[in-house]
Amino acid sequence: MLSVDAYHRPRSLEQALALLAPERAVVAGGTDLLVNPRYMAGVREVVDLGSLPLAFLEVRAGQVRIGANVTMAAVARSPLVRGLADAILSRGAAVCGSPNIRNMATLVGNVAAALPSADTPPPLLALDAWVLLRGPAGARRVALQDFFLGPARADRRPDELIECVEVPVPPPGTAGGFYKVGRTADDIATVNAACVLRVEEGRIVAARVVVGAVAPVPLRVADAEAALLGRAPDEAAVVEAGRLAVAAAQPISDQRASAEHRRHLAGVCATRALRQAAGLAPHGAELAHA
Amino acid sequence: MITTTAPRPAPTEPGGPGSALRVVGAPLPRVDGRALVAGAPVYTVDLDLPDMLHGKILHSPLAHARVAAIDVTRALALPGVRAVLTHRDVPPTRHATAGVPFPELSPYDTRLLDPHLRYVGDWVALVAAETEALAEAALALIDVAYEELPAVFDPVAAMAEGAPQLHDPDTTHPRFGATPGPVYDARHNVAAHEEIWRGGDFAAAIARADRVVEGTYRTQRVAHCALEPHVSIAQVDGYDRLNIWSSTQVPFHTRRQLARVLGWPVSRIRVIKLRVGGGFGGKQEMLLEPAAAALAIATRRPVRLLHTRQEEFNASRFRHPMTIRMRSGVTQDGTLLALEMHAVADTGAYGGHGLTVAQAAGHKTLCLYRAQAYHFVADAVYTNAPVSGAMRGYGAPQGYFALESHMDEVAAALGLDPLALRRRNHVRRGDDDPINLDPTAPEPRSARRFRSCGLPECLERGAAAIGWERPLERGRGVVRRGRGLAIAMQGSGVAGSELGGASIKMNDDGSFNVMTGATDIGQGSDTVLAQIAAETLGVGLDRIVMHSSDTDIDIFDYGSYASSTTFVSGTGVRRAAAAVRDQVLRVAAAMTGQPLAELDLAGGCVRSRDGTVDLPLAEVALETLYGTRRQQVMASGHASCHDSPPPFHAQFVEIAVDCETGQIRVERMVNAIDLGRAVNPRLASGQVEGAVAMGLGYALSEEVLLDDRGRVRNPGFVDYKVLSCLDMPEMTTILVEDPEPTGPYGAKSCGEVPINTPAPAVANALYDALGIRVRSLPITPEKVLAALRAAGGPPVPGPA
Amino acid sequence: MPDGSTLPVRCTVNGREYHWRLAPGTTLLEALRAAQVRGPKLVCGTGDCCACGVILDGRSVNACCTLAGKADGATVLTAEGLLEAGRLHPVQAAFAETGAAQCGFCTPGFVIRAYALLQEDPDPDEAAVRAALGGNICRCTGYVKPVEAVLEAARRMRSAPAPGPGAP
Structure with a gap:
């Protein structure tokens, strides 16, 4: 009640x-x-x-638009979403809560809740997603990266609602990775990570590395992204990026894990997600609880 | 993932003339299964009484405090609030809440409402109101001034001089306080203490040993997580009797204890158990009943008290955390000479199950191994932590984590195969229990001889199923694999204790009502007892109507705990059924003129050996109810427990360890249990599977965490991680039947013993995988990584 | 303490129509249990165990964290509603016969999840069954027999297909 x-x-x-x-x-x-x-x-x-017509999941003008009433289950099974960077957003949505939760909870709700441990913000950040807010003064677009302000705090005014999340369709050949560690199979992330890589002529030309549950907001690891650019997508590169994720993490200790463990896992998760994107490991092949 | 149950030979009466069993041994569906799958409203939470009020409890926000002042004026003024009770309004009688026989081996350290608050969650006041929301709102309007007292959360600190004292010395049990046995040292917060020596000279045995191995093991506080929370509904009826519907494992013990707390005679109290949504020991306790009763008495209206899930985590009961020191002396060839255990149990704020659980850590475990000398010490220590109580296994899971981890350490020290070490030392059929003494004997005498012991077969078949002799693909990269085993025994009822059984009467159509005080809490005792009755009466299960349990109607039973129900109540049911059978046959002999000795019950009929008589039971029933030989065919049977024959369990696991994340995944598990006889193999394997699942959670993920002020940090399923089906290994369960001559149709028990093995088996497999030993539960990824670091870092990945 | 029962909710539960007036913050679970639909159970209240599972317009959801207002105009199916003329649905029969219910408190939620799965996928493999039941907590069975029951129910429903009540 x-x-x-x-x-x-x-x-x-x-x-x-x-x-x-x-x-x-x-x-x-x-x-x-x-x-x-x-x-x-x-x-x-x-x-x-x-009752609002916000259950749309569509491509318009190079953007996958996911309306406020689209459930996690619908996101997880959508072929449109599957087509984005090795389905990293589908995979994040598919491990968010239990099947019953995913049938009711929405992707937009997961974004609006602004929790650092949520499973869809890292893939969305890796995909450069935007939030479309609507209020009395009309609509405004906010890059998701600027949207999160802290645990359960976001750039949404009380007179605004999130109409949809927009995900730019990445160029062909964009690879992705997603990795989550929980205490059990059905758990909130102890740490999660998502990444996107684009490789041209053997060199990384675009990189996004995002780690969840290691900072007040889902953390874009800019240092890792910068370090990856121009390098070959090899083991040394992804391990180095993982080290930079460890350095960037500012985790807390709580009932799920100590800060030290989370910091360590930031590297493991980032590296494993990057290995997937770099083609060095199959997707989800490690001993994962997720 | 596959489950197999061993193919069973055609069951026969043990020691009997080889007459085949029909109902006992059959994997029949539960008698209550239809109601459960259909979502029928059969639980206490589904019961609404007319005009029922809703109760709530004001819990202490402090770990240790005195109520300096309490004012309920504002709460009572809230419209719809019907009663607010404080310690001034209820009897101050000291009592114990543990659901155990009289006289409880427990300090009488509890009052219904006590101004001295001893943990976060302790009861300050009770409210009854027209709705749950109103009752909740009233709690916030009770004005309490607390005088905070220093708190202590560590048992060792609690025993030190100068520690805050939780209980007064005069809470000592009137019968035991001044005598040897359960010693109670209030000044040092020791609720109970025991020290025993068994066998020969311990020091000499240690001195003779080639190797002495020592280790200290820690186990955590875990919660039962029965899906149905504690709930009690109390009503004073028109005859001025108190009726209590309660989700309980112990209706009769609760009735007796309620009588003491309330000062009402037992004759005016009735406790009724409906379907129970899980107990696991958490309901082997009088918990909400006296509070609901006090509110019902105060308001003269029915009152329901229902725990929220958060209250289940803050203010119910938990498994005792223990620190256990092991020491053993062995010869070079692996023969155990001396075995020693010292257990310190954190009983929390109250000590109802303190002595018996702490004792059980050694008494239920050390008897698994032959040794020349034994030494066991146990202390149950008060702290300002939530209250420890009974939980499936009852002290044995703590003891076995220590003992079975330790046995692997002994094997490693000697360079022996862990399986070989156990085979060399475990007890055998015909051995006397080396630890437990017969309390009724004037001279020290073993409490029991093991008349059945299928442990060798469990080890043999379990080892074959896991492929113990086969080399394991251990992995070379980040993921490493290992194998481990653990063995255990438990009891079947409490030796020298127990009373249970049934009364059975015949109806017009030749069906039978079986009325038993045995409490089905989900384990399926109604079904198993019905099978025993049906078998004895020569009818199908559909001719048995079960009733359990109502203290006004059903015969006295100690309740559902200590793996007693099939063995004790089942024996009582069998005796009752045999007496009914005798009555039926006598009537039939008179009706047919056949000699009694020629008649038998089978297929729902009375039959003669020569085939000339085939008399349906309905005809016998009509004759007794309406004919010339009028009588109610009815008998009762009861049993107690002399020596608690142990079931045995051997478990083998294969695990995979991620050396980067520290995560452990149990990939395969083989359970081999000697349960005497499976009265219902499907229900029995279900008991094993459920127990090992709970044991795996104990091993890996479950822990009630307290902050530095004694508050539970994870009071819900979000952060108290019960395993799901995705965490379960491929599981094989083998039922080994070594019929127990004293059990009903050869049955012992199976509900508790398998919970003992997963924690040590996983710890042993981790050692096998990586050479690291984690001696503290749960074995979290952080502990695995810390152990790896201590051992010089993760293994260097080899070539893939 | 708001207790104004001001929210009108019209819905069909197990084939029966209800017109409720509820306090605005009422959960679907509270509304159902108040209407004597007692199959769905309150266990965790936080969406972490699925014992309150119901089918809401064809989707299985946790009634404990669904506002009753969400059910306005909707069709709700609970474990009780799977019975047809007193006959157990194949999912229920399989749960009863395999010993998948011990204490039974989680069982209505398992039955509902299994039913939902088999509507989507009549021939799931064991991994699919486990994934579908991954949020359902059972403290009694160790999940061996519930998983077995769902696979058995799938076999039975494939060999004798009959649309269940509330099936799309």
Whole structure:
């Protein structure tokens, strides 16, 4: 039972926008809201987006657009999403919670929750995704990289909702990798990592390396990306990138792992994701709980 | 992933004339299965009484404090709140909550509401209101001034001079306080203490040894995680009797203890158990019942008290964490001479199961091995941690993690195969229990002789199934593999204790009601007991109607714990059924004019050996109920437990270790259990599979974490990691049947013994894989990596 | 403490129509249990065990972390609703016969997940079954027999296909 006084079911985007206010929580799947009290601070009413036409998952103008009502399950099985950089976003979505959760929780909700351990932000960041916000003043686009501000804090004003996430379709030949370590198979990530590599003529020409649960926000490891550019996608390169991920990590100790262990895993996960992208290891072949 | 159950020979009555069994030994579906799969409302949480109120408990936010002042005015003023009770409103009677027989081997250290609060979660006040939400809201309106006291969380620190004292000396049990036996040292927070010497001169045996091996092992606090939380509904009825519906393993012990706490006579209390959604020892405890009762008495309305999952983690019961020091002396050829264990158990804020669980760490384990001399010391120590209680295995999992890890260390020290070392030293059929003494004997005398022991066959078949002699593909890269084994024994009921059984009556159609106090908590005892009754009465399972358990109706039973139900209650059921059978045959002999000795029950009929009589039971029933030989065919049977014959278990595992992440994956597991006889092989293998799954969680992922103020850091399934089906190994379960002459149809038990082996087997496999020894549970990736670093770093990857 | 039962929810549960007026923050699990639909169980309340699993418009979800408002206009199916004229659904029959239910408290959730899986994939291999049940916690069985039950149910349903209630 959520302690709220009203439940709004707007039938149009305009109605929804008119309802948005600090004491009103936006609900798509609602799974986080019901289990995580931090999202209920100050909330007295809920606005359920379920009736809005935001269940689109489409390609438009070179972008895969994923609407606010698209569930994790739909993302995980979408051929469109599978086609992005070795399906790294599909894989992140597929290990987010249990099947029942993935049938209700949404990708946009996972982004809006802004938790550093979430499983879809690293692949989305590696794919240079954008967030399309809509508020009374109209729409604005924010690079996902600028969207996350801290644990459960993001660049969304109380009168805005996330209409969709947009993922630029990467150039052909873009490879990706995803790796997650949990305490058991069905677990929140102790650490996760996603990466994207583009190799031309034996040299890395584009690299994204993102590690989750090792910083207040999902962490783009700029040093690793820079170090990879121009190098051959070989074992030495990915190990070096893993070392830079360790150096960049600023993890905390909590009930899931110590900071030292997370820092160590930042390197392991980044390296393993990069090995996949570099063709040095099959996808998901290591002894992973995910 | 495959499960196999050993093909069984045609079951026969052990020692009997070879008459084939029909119902016992058959893998029949559960008698309650249909209701369970259909989602029927058969649990206490599904019961609504008219006009029922909802109770809530105000828990202590501090680990150690006194209630300096408490004001309930604001809470009572909230509309819809019907009662707020504090320590001033309930009887101050000291008692123990452990669901064990009278007189409890427990200090009477508990009060229903005590102004002295001893852990985060202890009870400050009780509320009843029209809705759960109102009751919850009322909690926040109770004004409490706490006087915080220094707290202690480490048992060793708690025993030191000057440590905060948790309990007063006068909580000593009235019967045992002043005598030897369970010693209670309040000043040093020792709830219970025991030291025993067995066999010959221990020091001499150590002196004769070629090698002395020592090690210290630590086990963690884990939670039962029964899916149905604790729940009790109390109602004072129109006859001024107290009715309690409760999710409990021990209805009769609870009735007795409630009578003490409330000051009501037993005759005015009725405890009813419906389907129970799992217990695992967590419900071998009077927990919510007295609180629900106090609220029902205060309001004169039915009151339901239901734990949230968070309360299950903050304020129920847990497995005792232990630190166990092992020492043994062996000859060069691997013969065990001296075996020593010193266990320090953290019993938390209260000591109900403190003595018996700490004792069990040695008493249930050391008797697995022959040695010339034994020494065992146990201390159960109070701390300001959540309360430890009974949990599946009851001290043995802690003891076996130490003992079976230690045996591998002994094997490694001697350069022996761990399997060979165990074969050389384990007890055999015909041995006397070297540890446990008969409490009724004037002179020291072993409590039991092992009349059945299928352990050699368990080891042989288990080793063959895992391929123990086959070389293992160990891996050369980041992932390394290893193999390990562990063995264990347990009991079947508590030796020298127990009472259980059933009354059985015949109905018009020749069906039978079996009314038993034995408590089915999911393990399937209703089904197994029905099979025993059906077998004895020569009918199919569909002719048996089970009732369990209601203290007004069903015969007295100690309840479901200590692997007692099949062995003890099953023996009682068999006796009751035999007496009913006798009554039926006497009526049938009179009806047919056949000699009694010529008649038998089979196929739902009375049959004569010569085939001339084939009388349906319904006809006998009609004759007894409406005919000329009127009587209620009915009998009761009971049994107690003289010597608790042990089931044996051997487990083999293969694991893979990721040397970079430290993760362990158990890839294969073989279980071989000697359970005497599987009354129902499908239910029996289910018990084994469930126990080893819980044991694997104990080995790898489960731990209740406390912060430095005694608060649980992971009070939910998000961060208390119970394993899922994705974490399970390929599992093979072999049922070995060495019929126990004292058991019903040869049965011993199987529900607890397999939980003992996964933790040491995994630890042993880790050593086999990488030469590292983790002596503390759970074996987390961080501990694996730390051990690897201590051993000089991860192995250098070889050529792929 | 808001207890204004102000939220209208119309839905069909196990073939029966309900018109509820609920407190706005009511979960689907609370609404169902208040309506005497007791198959779905409250176990963790945090979406971590799937004992409250129900089928909501064809998708299996955790009723404990689904707001009841989400069920407005929807069709809900629970373990009780799989019975047809008192006859067990093949998934339920397989669970009963293989010993996949011990205490049974998690079983309605397992049955619902298994049913959902077999609607999507009538011939799953063992890995697919395990993946589908990966979020369902059982403390009794060690999962051996529940997995066996789903594979057995799949065999039975393939040999005698019959659309279950609420099937799309």
